[in-house]
Amino acid sequence: MGVSEGTGAAIASANEIARSPCRETPAPRFRGAPAARRRAKGRGRKALPERGGAFTVRCRYYALHVQLITVEGQHVAGKDRKKELARQRYERQQQRRAQEAAKARRVKIISSAAAVAVIAAGGAVFMIVTGKDDESTAAGPKCDYKTAPAPASKDVGKPSGKPAGTGTVQATVKTNRGDVEMQLYGAKAPCAVNSFTHLAQKNYFDKTPCHRLTSGGLNVLQCGDPTGQGTGGPGYQFANENTEGAKYTEGTLAMANGGPDTNGSQFFLVYKDSQLQPDYTVFGKITKGLDVLKKVADDGSDPKGDGKPKKKVEIQDVTIAGN
The missing domain is CATH 1.20.5 (Single alpha-helices involved in coiled-coils or other helix-helix interfaces)
Structure with missing residues (x-):
């Protein structure tokens, strides 16, 4: 088997x-x-x-x-x-x-x-390396004014790295066409306000033209260049501030720049709502004198839409309240 x-x-x-x-x-x-x-x-x-x-x-x-x-x-x-x-x-x-x-x-x-350890270590390094700066930040902001690639058009030195105050600041720009009163945002843009105040106190803006007037989608009067060519500056530059969600509506006061973190002395006043990317530091608003700006806009620019104002606009003096 x-x-x-x-x-x-x-x-x-x-x-x-x-x-x-x-x-x-x-x-x-x-x-x-x-x-x-x-x-x-x-x-x-x-x-x-x-x-x-x-x-x-x-x-x-x-x-x-x-x-x-x-x-x-x-x-x-x-x-x-x-x-x-x-x-x-x-x-x-x-x-x-x-x-x-x-x-x-x-x-x-x-x-x-490990991630928590890295974060904790990063915090420890920050405290060790920037401990002193942290103390000064607790007392107030600190600004870094770096030397610009181009020399100063009118040398008045750099402002202090520590702004005198962080509250609102009242300023008046006196022009040959009329006065424009402004409220500056010392808390939102302390370095821009500190720089503007410094330049005003040093008479940097006196006898300087507003060299650019635009209309259409962008409706601004641009000033702050002693050369009147749009290329001048104070010899230093600083970082952007208060740009997140920025809107450039009528009455806005903002810094002009040549790219991120290249703010200097040039600024623009918005006389009518404008379409812009939020790339420009908003450091104040116009409280009086919009009618002056609109008269300048009505006179037009050369060339039309973007050029020098047809009728000259010159800043005679900028005063800061209390100074």
Whole structure:
């Protein structure tokens, strides 16, 4: 009887059959068997099988029985083994996934802690490096007036890096066409107001023309350049302020610049709502004298839309309240 390859089953050998219980169990005797053998012998017939014949038959049956049990047992054991291996494999996978998840959580927590440490370290460095400046900032803002690439058109020096105050400042620009009164935002744009006040006190603006008048989408009168060409400045420049969400509506006072953080002495007065990107420091508003500006605009510019005012506009003096 054959067994498929790979099942692991084994057939009992002849020795195993010889050692099996069937050898120890005698075959039952047939009643009258000796007499029958004698009669058969006397007649020349083949005798009935001895006890061994019955034993052989019974052993063959037992061997078959052993073989079937062995094969079936091996098959059942093989299925159970496969199930056990599958279960162990599943458990190992689950354990590995749990370990990977735990590792990922640890990495995430460590990264978060490192970020907090970096932020804390950054704060510590700021306190160590700029501790003194921090104290001065608590008392008031500090301005950085850097030397400009071009020399001063009219040299009056740099303003103090520490503004005198951060409240509103009243200023009056006296022109040959009339006076324009303004309120300066010392709190919102302290460095711009500090610079404007410094230049006014040093008579920087006296006898200087307003060199540019625009109309259309941009409606402004631009002043503050002693050369009258639009290229002059005080010899220093400073950073933008108060530009976030800035709107350039009628009456706005703002700094002109040649790019980010290049503020100097030139400024513009908005006589009508204008469309501009929020790139220009708003440092005050016009409180009186808009009618003067609108008369200047009505006279037009040369060339039309963007050029010098047709009728000359000259600043005679700028006064700061209390000075």
